[in-house]
Amino acid sequence: MKKTLLSIFALCCLGLTQAVSGATDNNQPEWQSQYAIGQNKLAPHAYVWPFENEKALSERDHESSPWYQTLNGKWKFHWTKNPDNRPKDFYKPSFYTGGWADINVPGNWERQGYGTAIYVNETYEFDDPMFNFKKNPPLVPYAENEVGSYRRTFTIPKTWDGRRVVLCCEGVISFYYIWVNGEKIGYNQGSKTPAEWDITDLLQPGENTVALEVYRWSSGSYLECQDMWRLSGIERSVYLYSTPKQYIADYKVISTLDKDTYKNGIFNLDVQIAGKADPGSRITWQLKDADGKTVLKEEADIPAGENNRIAFKEATLPGVTPWSAEHPNLYTLVLSLKDAGGKETELTGCRVGFRTSEIKNGRFCVNGVPTLVKGTNRHEHSQLGRTVSRELMMKDISLMKQHNINTVRNSHYPTDPLWYDLCDEYGLYMIDEANIESHGMGYGPESLAKDSTWLPAHMDRTQRMYERSKNHPSIVIWSLGNEAGNGINFERTYDWLKSVEKTRPVQYERAEQNYNTDIYCRMYRSVDVIKEYLNQKEPKIYRPFILCEYVHAMGNSVGGLKEYWDVFENEPMAQGGCVWDWVDQSFREIDKDGNWYWSYGGDYGPKGIPSFDNFCTNGLVNADREPHPHLNEVKKVYQYIKTKLTDERNLTLSIKNWYDFSNLNEYTLHWQLITDNGQIMRQGTETVDCLPHETATLTLGKTSLPKNCKEVFLNLSWTPKQARPFIPLTHEVAYDQFVLTANKNYQPNSPSFQASALKQNGNTFSNNRVNISFSPETGAMTSYKLDGKELLSTPMTISLYRPITDNDNRDRNGARLWKAAGLDKLTQQATAFRTGKNSVQTTLALLSDKGETVATATQHYHITPDGMVKVSTTLTPDTAIVKSLARIGLTFEMPAEYAEVSYLGRTGETYVDRMQSGRIAIDKTDAERMFHYYVKPQSTGNRTNMRWAEISNEAGNGLYVTASRPWQFSIVPFTDSNIDASTHINQLKRSGTVTVHLDAVQAGVGTATCGPGVLPQYLVPVEETTFEFVIRPMK
Secondary structure (H helix, E strand, O other): OHHHHHHHHHHHHHHHHHHHHOOOHHHOOHHHOOOOOEEOOOOOOOOOOOOOOHHHHHOOOOOOOOOEEEOOEEEEEEEEOOHHHOOOOOOOOOOOOOOOEEEEEOOOHHHHOOOOOEEEOOOOOOOEHHHOEOOEOOEOOOOOOOEEEEEEEEEOOHHHOOOEEEEEEOOEEOEEEEEEOOEEEEEEEOOOOOEEEEOHHHOOOOEEEEEEEEEOOOHHHHHEOOOEEEOOEEOOOEEEEEEOOOEEEEEEEEEEEOOOOOOOEEEEEEEEEEOOOOOOOEEEEEEEOOOOOEEEEEEEEOOOOOEEEEEOOOEEEOOOOOEOOOOEOOEEEEEEEEOOOOOEEEEEEEEEOOOOEEEEOOEEEEOOEEOOEEEEEEOOOEOOEOOOOHHHHHHHHHHHHHOOOOEEEEOOOOOOHHHHHHHHHHOOEEEEEOOOEOHHHOOOOOOHHHOHHHHHHHHHHHHHHHHHHOOOOOEEEEEOOOOOOOOHHHHHHHHHHHHHOOOOOEEOHHHOOOOOOOOEOOOOOOHHHHHHHHOOOOOOOOOOEEEEEEOOOOOOOOOOHHHHHHHHOOOOOEEEEEEOOOEOOOOEEEOOOOOEEEOOOOOOOOOOOOOOOOOOOOOOEOOOOOEOHHHHHHHHHHOOEEEEEEEOOOOEEEEEEOOOOOOHHHEEEEEEEEEOOOOEEEEEEEOOOOOOOOEEEEEOOOOOOOOOOOEEEEEEEEEEOOOEOOEOOOOOOEEEEEEEEOOOOOOOOOOOOOOOOOEEEOOEEEOOOEEEEEOOOOOOEEEEEEOOEEOOOOOEEEEOOOOOOHHHHHOOOOHHHHHHOOHHHOEEEEEEEEEEOOEEEEEEEEEOOOOOEEEEEEEEEEEOOOOOEEEEEEEEEOOOOOOOOOEEEEEEEEEOOOOEEEEEEEOOOOEOOEOOOOOEEEEEEEHHHHOOOOOOOOOOOOEEEEEEEEEEOOOOOEEEEEEEEEEEEEEEOOOHHHHHHOOOHHHOOOOOEEEEEEEEEEOOOOOHHHOOOOOHHHOOOOOOEEEEEEEEEEO
């Protein structure tokens, strides 16, 4: 190991030497060299912002400090496509920029009118004929490499005279040179961690000038091949801060719990003091609790010399209040420098959480407790690009907390520093990930993970991630990077991280079962693969399986989540995962007609621009942080309270507490027995005393079910007794529902409908109220008139297809098979047609656009004078042609005025593999609200476990639909063909109708865009199927 560490040191020194000297291979500019990771940058360290007072410190308000100055805002800006055309002397204060435009900092320049935003996934966008370039690390295109020249002035306060001044750039992509007052101070690549320079000696009284020359691409781009928009410029804050000449350069907090009881806090503090020591100066620290009471403190003299490390004696805090995502209890560390007279010269510090994070007996544990990762990945995204405001971060956290998410993986880079403070404060476990992904080089011999000349760059990014954020309690796992292959570079970064980090696990997905990961964290593995790992005998497993990415949430998605959690809740070493992804990476744009839409890859720039289409829209929420329907499924499956009904007669419940640190007596159980017609039979509230991970039994008591309904629903809902941030007293944290059969033979009375006897005239049946017609050519019901008003805009036909979802396009049982069989262009032809007394019997051939009979069917219509039509259908697919079906049901259009809907079924958009979140209840809505605007239009609005539906206009006239067994239903304001043909939501056109689907069965949605497709049990059986619907008029 000693020899290995020396080799690492030698390689890193080689890279640093080349960077400082500016030397590169073949006389290329620094931005073409993997060694040029920075010049003259300060060593990485924890944030040491100087605070004005202890109150500001406790609130993490460094920006109000008199020793802090933001440089955010308007900068002068020049942009060029070719580096040779950049203004080479612009950094000189004498250079005139009056004719330049202003640009907002922070914010990517592509979102401010310059260059082209490009979205690709695992490839390098510049590895394309459009840029006349093939990947050739470390080189990137030269003539096509855009350059943004930024400049602004600033004035230093007089109170900063005689003090040290640091310039910090939090995040600039991809490579930049930087000057102050015309003097070059260095350069940097590595866009997701701060770069700092001591500029004290370059400052002058009055106005000063700072300039950045930013290149779109650099050798660093080879390590930033993440699944995201490829954007450029200053995307995080730029600021100055001032310290005394002797200052706190860094500090490391280790605040854990004793491993015996996990009740006593263990506190260690290591402080780095830099600058010339004043005789008699001291460093003091205090640890204060949430009430501001000092619970620990110590001070020490600072030895003579310019750089001193002071390791304080370990301290124990009995009965500490621990930190967890459930109870994010924080203390405040106050660090201050004092001169010989006791005057405070500098004040800094951070919030401290006492917690442990470890792999214990093969399981991931927080504070000694095996913890399930109810996670999501999160890219930084906003309308500005990757610049995210505090308000958006707060929205992210509030939605995560409200939907039972406890973990966020920073994918795939360290994020804005504010995010860490917020996760500390509000309670989210965090997987912090190094800004390393060389996906475009693959995982084989060309992988940069295997090329040791790239070790300094890998190491720099890993060290800067760790040193910056090491004191945050929310970080419970470090990640070495993402999708970059595995090899010597990741083995060495793992070795280094384990040498400095003793209190957190380290993971890396591509390490698989190699030594350099503490967690087996493969992405998108199926339930069966997880079980195979758990049953593995050789080598014997000792690491938990936590998926770093799973249930790819692209479009209408997240099918099969329950099946994952059936494993996670029953197999100790399978401990959850992080959904991909949190937010759609799309932008709101306006077309030439003034209609807005969500953009995605390929929507900017010339035809043929490198693009992965809408693969960037994988969010549980859209770009405005409005939830997609599948976020509700995540909330339901992730919930911490789960109940089984063990005795229907006495209503006995078995209640499992999946919280790690919360007793269920912190919540109120609201229960209700309600009939299927909405009548409340019994209701009440209960307090259940149940410790974490334990199970309690609760009996609500015997209840006689009424005979005037078919079903009774036992609804359970849990709310907190004490409000918490984002979780008010009324917020439902968990719910369950059980269906009880009351009187299975009960038939509700139909509304009175006075009508005369039916008369038949050819293929039309009519009386004084209704007029119902059928086509002998197609066998379909073509007209249904109620009191002379037509209710059908199109015939009622058999439907086997749905507008394609993103997952359908990639599912091996999806769109490809459906279209190959011609299900998307189906026509219906009657091969036999016979009318009888109040009845029609047909035999049908369902034809593809090639004229092939893909299925046959028989339909029997029975009509009664009150307007009821009972449609009995038997479908027989030709299995030689039809290998898969999207649905089996009926479809028709109605005039758009019939858009009001009431129904009894699972509320919210649900599918057979994504219906845990839907409670069976009476819901009132409309076609507009049932249509969800996914970024790319696709099938939406489905309701499962339907009992009945009413489709009406505002006057209450329309159709009532029911069936003998649960069915599926949707009504949307667009035609299936319009939805299927639209690539963006501004292409959706209302045609004066609403589209209705009555389905006996419909396929699930799965996660096939990246991961398992629809599971076998949720596919539509390709076999003879009989179903029946009953349609009545409403008047």
